[in-house]
Structure formats: C-alpha cells, structure tokens
Amino acid sequence: MRVLVVDDEDHLxxxxxxxxxxxxxxxxxxxxxxxxxxxxxxxxxxxxxxLDQRMPGLDGLETLRRMKLERPDxxxxxxxxxxxxxxxxxxxxxxxxxxxRKPMTPDTLRNAVxxxxxxxxxxxxxxPAGGQATPAESEPEIWTTNGFFVRRLPRDxxxxxxxxxxxxxxxxxxxxxxxxxxxxxxxxxxARVARESRRTLSPxxxxxxxxxxxxxxxxxxxxxxxxxxxxxxxNRATGTMVSDAMSWLKD
Numbered sequence: 001m002r003v004l005v006v007d008d009e010d011h012l013x014x015x016x017x018x019x020x021x022x023x024x025x026x027x028x029x030x031x032x033x034x035x036x037x038x039x040x041x042x043x044x045x046x047x048x049x050x051l052d053q054r055m056p057g058l059d060g061l062e063t064l065r066r067m068k069l070e071r072p073d074x075x076x077x078x079x080x081x082x083x084x085x086x087x088x089x090x091x092x093x094x095x096x097x098x099x100x101r102k103p104m105t106p107d108t109l110r111n112a113v114x115x116x117x118x119x120x121x122x123x124x125x126x127x128p129a130g131g132q133a134t135p136a137e138s139e140p141e142i143w144t145t146n147g148f149f150v151r152r153l154p155r156d157x158x159x160x161x162x163x164x165x166x167x168x169x170x171x172x173x174x175x176x177x178x179x180x181x182x183x184x185x186x187x188x189x190x191a192r193v194a195r196e197s198r199r200t201l202s203p204x205x206x207x208x209x210x211x212x213x214x215x216x217x218x219x220x221x222x223x224x225x226x227x228x229x230x231x232x233x234x235n236r237a238t239g240t241m242v243s244d245a246m247s248w249l250k251d
Contacts, residue, residue, distance in 0.1 A: 028046075054080070150220070
C-alpha cells in the first residue's frame with residue numbers, strides 16, 4: 001500500500017512516515033499543496049493520502065478539492081488540530097474519508113489509514129465476472145473518525161420510552177473483532193427538546209439516532225478512546241440539538 005503524507009511541518013511528516021513505514025506502507029512526502037498535487041498526479045499511484053488542513057499557499061480543502069477532481073474515489077484523510085463542525089461538513093462534501101486530530105499517537109495514525117482503506121473495501125462490491133466496482137447495496141451505514149471504524153447496528157432499542165438507546169460496533173483499523181457501544185439519550189434531553197420544539201420526537205426514531213451518532217463521534221474525536229464500559233450517555237440538551245430538532249420537524 002502506498003501513502004502520500006502532506007504536511008508543512010518537517011518533524012511531523014517524518015514521524016508519520018516512520019510510523020507508517022514500520023507498518024509496511026510505502027510513503028512519499030510533500031510539504032505543501034502544490035508539491036502534493038504534482039506527486040498525486042491522477043491519484044493512481046497512491047492508496048491513501050494524509051492531508052494537513054492548514055498549510056501555506058494552497059490549504060488542505062483546496063488541495064482536497066483538486067485531488068478529488070483528478071480521482072473521485074481517492075482515499076483522503078484530513079489531519080487537523082482545528083476541526084469544527086463547519087470544517088467537517090465542508091471536507092465531507094468535498095469527499096474527505098476521515099479526520100485525524102493533531103497531535104496523534106502512532107496507533108491512531110495507523111488505525112486511521114487502515115480504517116479508511118477498510119471502509120473503501122467494504123463499501124465496494126466487486127463483480128468477479130467483469131471486475132467492475134459497484135456500490136454494496138446490503139452494506140450497513142459505516143463511517144470512520146480519528147482512527148476508529150464505526151457501524152450502527154440496524155435495530156435500535158427504544159426501551160420504555162423514557163430514554164433512547166442506540167447500539168454501535170466500534171473497532172480500530174482492520175481488526176475483525178469490534179467492541180459494542182451503547183449510546184443512551186436521557187429522559188431530560190428528550191423532554192427539553194420536546195418542550196422547546198413543541199412536538200415529541202420518537203425515542204426510537206431517526207432524529208435521535210443521528211444525535212447518538214454525533215455524541216459518539218465527538219467522544220471518539222476528543223478522547224481518542226472507547227467510552228468507559230462501552231456506554232455513553234447524552235444527558236444535556238444543547239441549543240444546537242433543539243434547533244436541529246425544529247429543522248428536522250420542519251422538513
């Protein structure tokens with residue numbers, strides 16, 4: 001597997017290169033967006049790209065946009081210490097596969113690359129007769145964040161109606177065994193959103209599933225580890241959550 005590492009910090013590039021080479025990857029480096037695009041070419045030479053968000057000259061988002069124009073299926077992992085929801089949305093719209101947070105451990109880096117490559121493999125089914133790639137229609141929704149590979153189980157448990165529970169499988173990299181994680185949206189959160197939106201959203205519905213996903217992703221991003229005992233509780237309703245609910249109901 002060949003990986004392109006793009007970062008304007010010499011020391012960080014060297015650390016990433018040594019870490020990935022120790023895991024068997026072939027690595028090339030670029031110190032800025034322009035040189036990254038020259039190395040990237042049509043994208044066929046690399047299996048994945050680690051791309052810094054903040055660089056002099058071409059920033060990470062513009063570099064990402066140009067890479068995806070050359071190769072829409074390119075695996076590009078954004079590396080940043082400044083991630084925000086808006087940045088994540090912009091990067092995902094441009095086709096970023098994942099975000100990795102600076103500073104990162106060697107394990108997080110290795111897992112991020114392995115998870116992103118595994119995601120690409122699992123989301124593509126190969127026709128053995130024609131060798132053509134087609135979307136895997138039966139594949140459940142999966143995503144990667146900060147080196148974790150996450151899948152929400154298709155059936156949600158709504159309990160007794162006073163709380164919403166959603167179950168996920170979370171694993172690092174391409175490990176076959178994953179860990180079960182249960183995200184619970186508490187009664188007070190459900191009640192506040194219902195009160196302020198003036199309508200009750202089903203505890204087992206799609207809106208709360210999205211809120212559970214967001215809570216889990218935020219935890220994996222900030223903590224870079226699984227929730228303790230495999231359980232995560234959402235016990236505070238934010239203003240953003242209330243506005244999301246009102247927009248959801250309007251749509």
